[in-house]
Ligand SMILES: NC(=O)c1ccc[n+]([C@@H]2O[C@H](COP(=O)([O-])OP(=O)(O)OC[C@H]3O[C@@H](n4cnc5c(N)ncnc54)[C@H](O)[C@@H]3O)[C@@H](O)[C@H]2O)c1
């Protein structure tokens with residue numbers, strides 16, 4: 001193998017998402033089956049021993065693509081030369097909490113990590129924030145990294161996107177592979193808006209095929225938006241394997257491109273499109289090509305959608321004000 005390995009930094013490596021993520025990164029599911037990787041694991045001091053144990057297990061898999069594992073509790077070391085950074089390390093919510101309740105607990109993690117990315121990452125760094133509240137944590141990291149192009153900071157709404165695809169597939173009795181152009185708008189929170197008005201089911205308009213406004217408003221949207229809480233209720237712990245899977249999907253699509261005739265959802269810095277205030281990290285429909293993404297333009301937004309997008313964007317604005325107040329941006 002002659003290709004230069006890609007440095008992938010994963011924070012929270014000893015956590016439950018980390019455990020579901022690392023083995024699949026090392027086996028080629030993040031970047032591709034022909035791309036060698038070096039893993040850089042960041043943990044807090046209490047997590048280092050468990051991260052070492054995970055690294056031992058990674059060694060024991062003898063993954064042909066895995067060309068090294070470094071472990072550190074220093075962000076300046078862990079992000080040194082990073083090409084891809086998965087910011088997972090943060091506290092998960094527990095039963096009865098909203099993700100925004102974690103802002104104070106987790107917000108402080110992302111400012112020093114953003115600065116370390118600014119100072120040490122490779123020029124082509126791509127950042128995905130998974131730790132909640134993901135959109136606003138991405139904003140905090142980005143604000144601390146003024147030398148990195150702002151579009152390199154993204155937040156994960158791919159789990160919501162995947163959840164919505166399955167709900168729509170099940171409702172219409174269609175395989176998930178037949179669902180296209182679904183969109184998650186706004187925040188990775190209970191206010192997110194999964195939009196099927198432009199989606200397709202086997203090439204036909206999804207809203208027309210469903211033709212059931214009550215299901216849309218009272219079942220589909222709340223099921224997707226509150227799925228994280230339902231998983232916590234059922235499992236007693238927040239989603240892990242599905243979150244890791246979505247993180248792999250997010251980066252894989254960003255790097256390798258969306259399929260012709262489809263798009264995906266990513267939390268990205270707004271350029272003002274669709275009336276989302278510039279700079280907020282909000283979820284949009286995007287296409288990707290050659291490692292870059294573009295917001296899908298020109299979609300007609302009906303009143304039902306507009307109301308829901310605005311509500312989620314309002315929450316993002318409130319979170320931005322809150323972190324401003326905490327001195328995090
Ligand atoms: N965006 C999404 O769709 C999505 C989905 C699932 C979970 N999440 C979020 O991902 C985060 C992680 O979830 P989890 O279940 O893996 O949690 P976990 O508690 O199992 O693991 C978190 C790990 O992060 C480590 N950590 C804490 N602070 C750190 C720091 N400053 N630097 C490096 N590591 C640090 C902890 O030691 C721990 O090992 C939570 O905030 C959770 O809410 C987001």
Ligand SMILES: O=C(O)C[C@H](O)C(=O)O
Nearest residue numbers: 093132227228229238239
């Ligand atoms: O809901 C949570 O707190 C975890 C995660 O964000 C999820 O959507 O499953």
